[in-house]
Amino acid sequence: MTVAPRARINMGGKKTERAELRSPRELRGIIETVLRLAKSAGAPETEVHVDEVADALTRFANNGIHQNVFEHGVTVSIRTATGGRTARATTNRLDEDSLRAAIEASLSLAHSEPPDPRLLPMPGKQRYRAVRRFIRGTAALTPEDRARAVRLACDLAARKRQMAAGIFSSGQSQTAVGNSRGLFATYCETHSQFSVTMQEDPAASWAKADSADVREIYPQKLAERASRKAHLAVKTQELAPGRYTVTLEPAAVLDLVGFMFYDFAATAVQDKRSCLNNRMGKQLFGKNINIGDDVYHPLQKGAPFDGEGMPRQKVLLVDRGVPKNLVYSRASAKMARRKPTGHGFALPNEYGEAPMNLVLSGGDSSVEKMVASTNRGLLVTRLWYIREVDPYEKVMTGMTRDGLFLVENGRVTGAVRNLRFNQSLIEMLGKVELMSPSIRATGEESFEMVVPAMKVRDFHFSEVTKF
């Protein structure tokens, strides 16, 4: 392990290796300072968010580290409300003059707008269910720890005459929200990710894991998995586009289903831009589809409160294929005469709320069983560049990437060139034949959620690319 030479400047020893986040007392102190200054400035109501991150990311390509970064920062975001007007100002300077300037900016912005009679007073004190997602071992990970894990992946690639590329990230973050009506909430978590692409010209494959606890991430196993699949994908054949039975690995399911999260926002339905307009309570998906939002799920991360500090509720969104419930901010709940579910974004905003902790219930199958039960179909490792083509039918387009395999008579018989899909998610969730148990999945298009692998029939591929 290489250690930076000490001396001359007092660096605080190990603190240069890993940042210490502020204590909960310090966060509360910042909030109380802002509330005091805002009161002096004449703000009738004030809300304060304090967010702090200390994140590191080691990036590698061509079998070596080529980027390696660390950041530490804190932001204070202040919302004032006065006479039906509200606005937000954010700064990362914590001295009283800067905080006072941010308060003045927030008040000035608010005074410039016409009053909105629907603006609700800020919520009062709330009770929160505790969640523990801060793992000391993750917070303590050093650049040397990450470099050693990366080196193992790169050495494996070199032995296999492959090229490794990817990231190993780790970090910690905390957030606190408080307001002038006595609300106060804090949350902290750690996070770590290892993602690896193994390239064996002209093929590549990929594996990735995400966890609050770095001990649950196995870089070597992920590298070995990507390496095996890259080797399998070297010789490809071109397959005609069309409808195929597909086995979607969890990352592929996540990156597709993740695009539905905002459709479950009450504001999206009120604005008539959700695919659930006029479809609530109807049999929209297959009866084997159950979707909920649950920040307390053991595989989930995130704060147990929303942008206004309201406690997040567990919400059943889809029950046996029927959309049953939406998530509500305080404003959209009032409009719909419902109770807020604790999913609101920080105000002011035009999007309202969204479920940020989707859990799609799985089954008892496995990727291996799905492949074994397929007469002719495709095994999809990962999807890429997914975009919405039709917002109401929820048609998504995108490409397969990093390993698309032909399945014949219950086994993988070879790799095929990547295909473009144009597929309605509504239709897809009506044609799910098998599901694995749900896992914490991580991809690149959606934020992490808990989803299963899926076997889906009649998945629509429209075009083929050149590799």
Added chain:
Amino acid sequence: MWDLCTNALDTAKLRGASYGDVRAMHLRQRDLTTKNGQVGTLAQSESIGIGVRVLANGAWGFASTDRLTREGVAACAAQAVSIAKASALAKRSNVVLAPEKSYVDSWQSPFRKDPFEIPLETQLALLLAADGEMRKVKGVTLTETSMQFRKIDSWLASSIGSQIHQRKVISGCGIGATSFQGGEIQKRSYPNSFGGQHALEGYELVDSLELLKHAPVIADEAAALHAAAQCPEKFGTVILAGNQLGLQIHESIGHPIELDRVLGQEANFAGTSFLTLDQFNKLKYASRIVNVVADARLDHGRGLGTFAYDDEGVPAQCTAIIKDGKFCGYLSSRETAHLIGLERSSGTMRTESWNRLPIIRMTNVSLLPGTWDYGDLIADTSDAILMDTNRSWSIDDRRYQFQFSTEIGWEIRGGKIVRMLKNPSYSGITTEFWNSCDAICKFDHWTLWGTPNCGKGQPMQTMGTGHGAAPARFRNVRIGTAFSKQ
């Protein structure tokens, strides 16, 4: 600020760095939106901090902090060196930088009206008035407007002696009308989708857009699209409006020419490129009338990719990318230029903020104007679909196969626009598509479009890029696949 930068460089050198550059940045932003006649977002923010990038033991390290004290930046610099030494544990070879001169300079992007000095009431009143014009149209179910303004100060100091201060003022503005009818959502945006037009300009950008004139037009179109004919599925001629062509350039030329992608440095996330080094100065990328440049100079226009120096202190340049249809240029950095034997970086290293590493980004990657008058182009076209304003976009991870859909299409028959088409889309292979280009409109119809939301890098960075484009015609294009019912 220079004292802090110098302090960081001194510390990095003491700790063993062979090279260092320090970026202090102060970013200010104002966001205003309306929805259905009410104010949506009303916010402003500022962020100030410092990022230190160093080479030690032949490898890179980067650390950033918002602690702007001598102790804070010294600790940050020491940490960057410590990280670089950790990088060296798994380096493949020593990093070598292409030579570059040092510069001491200060530059400010030109603007006529400081958007932060325009009263908020004036800005909101314009947005609410445009919102109101759209809501007057029957069938419109959702109206949205937005303005975004940024003022970015950056101070770059490097161990080769550069000290460069730059101030950029950026403005963006757009409006949109959405109509939900009979199980179909249609939307029209002006002057472009996803936030409108963005440029290195002041409030004069907003003035130039004439929002109140265009608001009822797009609202009418959004409502009318429901009754329009479906875009057919076929191979045929497509004319792309400038705003759509700008994104086509971004995705199918701008990204594949990034040398970090070509060299595999983005293989895990953003992907690689079909423009492998053996294609350099050989590939017939496009038809002979196609000329593309990457031009960060102010002479090219006030685009999101305009600056005086990139974020590793290399002066803005104009690089030929496609000349008379032939591929002839990459976007490079000091490190990557050296790797392929170029004498100098093309000056495209850019960072989103003080807490992010500079990476290769597009500057203004623009299709140079052609010779056609727009009216003549339409009159010369017997059977085509004109596609306007992007709705969805997707391309594979080597930038070969793409699919785009636009908000609205217009059928051209016998040299005239004859009717509106809904759900237009087209797809293809990059080089086949660009080789099918047979007409490009002249400078009178050319706009330097801004793409404010280009994501790249890990951790993700969002960067603004510029794309000059005039309407252009493409033959034998696959049309309508996105909405195929096959």
